[in-house]
Structure formats: structure tokens, C-alpha cells
Amino acid sequence: MSQMMHIDNIPSTPGKFKMEKSPYNRLRMHFSLAKLTFWSLVFLGLIFVFFYRSPASSSPVSSDLSRRSLRTSSYGGPAWEMRIKASAKVRSRNGISVLVTGAAGFVGTHVSVALKRRGDGVLGLDNFNDYYDPSLKRARQALLERTGVYVVEGDINDTTLLKKLFDIVPFTHVMHLAAQAGVRYAMENPGSYVHSNIAGLVNVLEICKSVNPQPAIVWASSSSVYGLNTKVPFSEKDRTDQPASLYAATKKAGEEIAHTYNHIYGLSLTGLRFFTVYGPWGRPDMAYFFFTRDILKGKSIPIFEAANHGTVARDFTYIDDIVKGCLAALDTAEKSTGSGGKKKGAAQLRVFNLGNTSPVPVSDLVSILERLLKVKAKRLVMKLPRNGDVPFTHANISSAHKELGYKPTTDLQTGLKKFVRWYLNYYGNGKKSAQ
Numbered sequence: 258m259s260q261m262m263h264i265d266n267i268p269s270t271p272g273k274f275k276m277e278k279s280p281y282n283r284l285r286m287h288f289s290l291a292k293l294t295f296w297s298l299v300f301l302g303l304i305f306v307f308f309y310r311s312p313a314s315s316s317p318v319s320s321d322l323s324r325r326s327l328r329t330s331s332y333g334g335p336a337w338e339m340r341i342k343a344s345a346k347v348r349s350r351n352g353i354s355v356l357v358t359g360a361a362g363f364v365g366t367h368v369s370v371a372l373k374r375r376g377d378g379v380l381g382l383d384n385f386n387d388y389y390d391p392s393l394k395r396a397r398q399a400l401l402e403r404t405g406v407y408v409v410e411g412d413i414n415d416t417t418l419l420k421k422l423f424d425i426v427p428f429t430h431v432m433h434l435a436a437q438a439g440v441r442y443a444m445e446n447p448g449s450y451v452h453s454n455i456a457g458l459v460n461v462l463e464i465c466k467s468v469n470p471q472p473a474i475v476w477a478s479s480s481s482v483y484g485l486n487t488k489v490p491f492s493e494k495d496r497t498d499q500p501a502s503l504y505a506a507t508k509k510a511g512e513e514i515a516h517t518y519n520h521i522y523g524l525s526l527t528g529l530r531f532f533t534v535y536g537p538w539g540r541p542d543m544a545y546f547f548f549t550r551d552i553l554k555g556k557s558i559p560i561f562e563a564a565n566h567g568t569v570a571r572d573f574t575y576i577d578d579i580v581k582g583c584l585a586a587l588d589t590a591e592k593s594t595g596s597g598g599k600k601k602g603a604a605q606l607r608v609f610n611l612g613n614t615s616p617v618p619v620s621d622l623v624s625i626l627e628r629l630l631k632v633k634a635k636r637l638v639m640k641l642p643r644n645g646d647v648p649f650t651h652a653n654i655s656s657a658h659k660e661l662g663y664k665p666t667t668d669l670q671t672g673l674k675k676f677v678r679w680y681l682n683y684y685g686n687g688k689k690s691a692q
């Protein structure tokens with residue numbers, strides 16, 4: 258290799274260059290060495306100043322960016338990428354490769370297991386937040402690991418991470434289930450709903466519109482968008498401009514945001530309006546779950562009552578029926594039409610009710626639990642608080658039936674029996690109880 262020399266002296270064929278010996282040349286050589294030394298020192302000085310004063314170490318924003326990239330680099334590495342590729346690998350003919358956000362959540366876990374078992378590629382993403390007991394999410398994560406689903410720990414707002422995941426896997430679909438759920442909690446922590454259900458959704462859609470190929474997206478909306486509607490059963494065409502909670506408003510906003518990304522970028526988007534989903538591995542913040550816990554503990558059960566002693570009812574929907582609806586939505590999702598952030602044609606935009614079409618009063622839910630647990634509940638009937646709850650939900654599922662072949666088969670008695678069996682097994686027959 259030719260030694261490092263001043264730029265004018267470097268020959269086109271390294272090693273052929275010979276320095277001449279005359280005194281004038283010697284003087285000239287000393288002079289050019291001094292010049293070389295001087296400019297090298299200047300160059301080194303500039304490099305030092307540049308890195309020492311670089312914005313990454315000065316303004317909070319860019320230092321945050323460098324921190325983010327550091328955080329992302331902590332995700333990186335060949336072993337990590339190998340796990341991701343193995344998890345997302347499609348193992349069945351015509352299989353799909355799905356990024357499931359909120360994979361350690363209740364619906365996310367069941368959907369991920371079902372996809373993996375039928376040979377699809379599945380990669381999970383979850384931030385394992387502490388909205389409810391994170392140990393339950395970790396237990397679901399262990400279950401997923403046993404079925405071959407890797408769950409990356411991260412937030413849907415982490416753009417760098419999401420981009421990295423799409424660099425590693427060309428996902429054909431995104432099952433976007435990560436969200437701040439819960440109607441009543443919105444009055445305690447409104448920011449969490451904006452962070453996850455608005456900013457988080459937009460971030461996921463921003464990534465999806467800019468990757469090639471664009472995935473098709475199926476995401477969790479909510480029956481709560483029907484808000485104060487009195488016309489029952491609720492149909493997808495009914496008004497949804499009267500949300501009764503911030504949670505419902507963020508889900509409604511999500512449906513409007515989906516329309517925008519479909520219209521501008523050609524993203525294929527399907528919103529699923531879940532109706533009070535319940536079942537094994539469920540959410541401790543939901544009534545069926547904490548009623549079970551509190552009946553076993555002998556604590557009072559607050560049963561909400563509508564005005565004039567009206568019953569409060571829900572169209573409770575068993576998780577296995579919901580999973581079938583989710584997979585049918587994925588399988589019937591058309592491809593997105595955009596590429597490089599540009600739409601090439603009209604893209605599919607859908608919304609479906611996924612309910613059970615048979616609302617049950619909350620008081621009946623408690624009676625079923627009493628029979629299954631063989632413990633009398635301490636009922637405390639109270640007026641429906643102004644906390645975002647609505648008196649009833651009832652799904653018209655004819656559209657999901659027609660387009661997705663959706664047909665719920667599990668009644669509340671059967672579904673709760675399966676839930677109670679799981680609950681007693683998981684918490685050790687009520688000795689160890691949910692927090």
C-alpha cells in the first residue's frame with residue numbers, strides 16, 4: 258500500500274512513485290512536508306471541534322434523538338434480528354406475515370397464537386405498560402414464546418424501532434391492537450389515550466404508508482363509538498358522533514384518521530368494533546374479571562343501574578369468536594395500493610361490528626359468576642356514574658357475517674365457564690388473586 262502522502266503526490270499506480278534527489282527538490286520537499294503537517298493539524302482540529310460541539314451533545318432534542326438511536330441500537334444485533342426473522346417466518350403456503358402490536362395484551366395474545374398455529378409469520382410488539390398487572394402480560398409473553406412468537410418490547414410511538422422492524426421483515430399485514438383501553442380510566446389519565454390511541458396510531462400508519470410493500474392494516478376500534486345512540490342493535494352505518502367517553506372519542510378519531518391514510522396513501526384499512534370482549538387471559542380492569550376476584554374475596558360488587566332502575570347491559574363477546582373475526586378480517590384484507598408514500602389507486606376501507614348480538618344485563622353476569630364460583634356475591638347496586646359508561650350495547654353483525662363469514666357461537670354462560678376455569682387455575686383456586 259502506498260504511504261499516506263500529500264494529495265498532489267499520490268501516483269495513479271501506488272508504489273511506482275520515486276522522489277528526485279536535487280538540492281532544490283530537497284528544499285521544496287521540506288517545505289511541502291511542513292505545509293502537509295500544518296494542514297493535517299488544522300484538519301484534526303476541525304474534526305475535534307466538530308465532534309465535541311456536535312448538536313447531539315448540545316440541544317435536548319437532538320440528544321434525545323441520539324438517545325433514541327442508542328435505545329434502538331440496544332434493540333439491534335444479529336441475534337435479535339435472527340429471532341425476529343424466525344418469529345415472522347411464514348410456514349404455510351399462502352401464509353401471511355403479521356406484525357401484531359399489543360401482542361402481550363388480551364386480544365393480541367389470542368390472535369398471535371391463532372395465527373402462529375395455522376402457519377403464519379407473527380412478530381409481536383408490546384410496551385408492557387403497567388395499566389394493569391404487567392406480570393399477566395409477562396405470563397402471556399411466555400405463552401407466546403412457547404408457541405414461537407417473539408414479542409419485541411417497545412412502544413408504537415418509537416419510529417426508529419418500527420422502521421427497524423420493517424427493515425428486517427416485509428410484513429404483509431399489521432394487526433394493530435396496541436391501545437389504551439378502558440372506558441372509565443380516561444377520566445384519570447387522558448394523556449395515555451392521546452399517546453396510544455391517537456399519536457401511536459398515526460405513527461404506525463406513517464410507517465405503513467412509507468414502507469414498500471405497504472402492509473394491509475386491521476385495527477381495534479370499539480363498540481363505544483356508538484356512544485349515546487338509542488337505536489338498537491347498532492349498525493355500522495349508524496351515527497357515531499356522540500361519544501360518551503374520551504376513550505370512545507379516541508377510537509372514533511382513529512376511524513377518521515384511518516379514512517385519511519386510506520384516501521391519501523392508499524392504505525388498506527379495516528376497523529373492528531369489538532363488543533366487550535371477555536375470556537381466559539383477560540383484562541383485570543374489566544368488570545367480569547374483577548367481579549370474579551371480588552366475589553371470591555367477599556368484597557362488594559358495584560352493579561351499575563341506569564336511570565329509573567333501568568338495567569345496564571352489554572353484548573359480551575367471547576374471545577374465540579373475536580379471534581375468528583380478526584383472522585377473517587386479515588384474510589379478506591385487500592393489498593394496500595400505495596408505494597413510496599404515493600397512492601396508486603383506490604384502497605379498501607372497512608369497519609365491522611364484532612359482537613355477540615345478545616346483550617346481557619350486568620346483574621345476570623353476576624348471577625352466572627355466583628353459580629360458577631359457588632359463592633354468593635355481595636351486590637351493591639348503584640346509579641350509573643357519569644364516567645363514560647353507556648347503559649347498553651347491542652351489535653348488528655350482518656355486515657361482518659356477510660363479508661367475513663363472522664358467526665359468534667359462544668353464549669355468556671359457556672364463555673364465563675371457560676374464563677372461571679382459567680382464572681381459578683391461573684390464580685390457584687382463588688388463594689392467590691388478581692391484584
Ligand SMILES: O=C(O)[C@H]1O[C@H](OP(=O)(O)OP(=O)(O)OC[C@H]2O[C@@H](n3ccc(=O)[nH]c3=O)[C@H](O)[C@@H]2O)[C@H](O)[C@@H](O)[C@@H]1O
Nearest residue numbers: 438439440479480481531532533543544559560561619646
Ligand atoms: O365494547 C367495547 O368496545 C369496550 O368493552 C369494554 O368496556 P365495557 O363494556 O365498559 O366493559 P367493562 O368495563 O367490563 O364493563 C362491563 C359492564 O359492567 C358495568 N360495570 C362496570 C364496572 C363496575 O364497577 N360496575 C359495573 O356495573 C359497565 O357499566 C358495563 O356495562 C372494554 O373495557 C373496552 O376496552 C372496550 O373497548
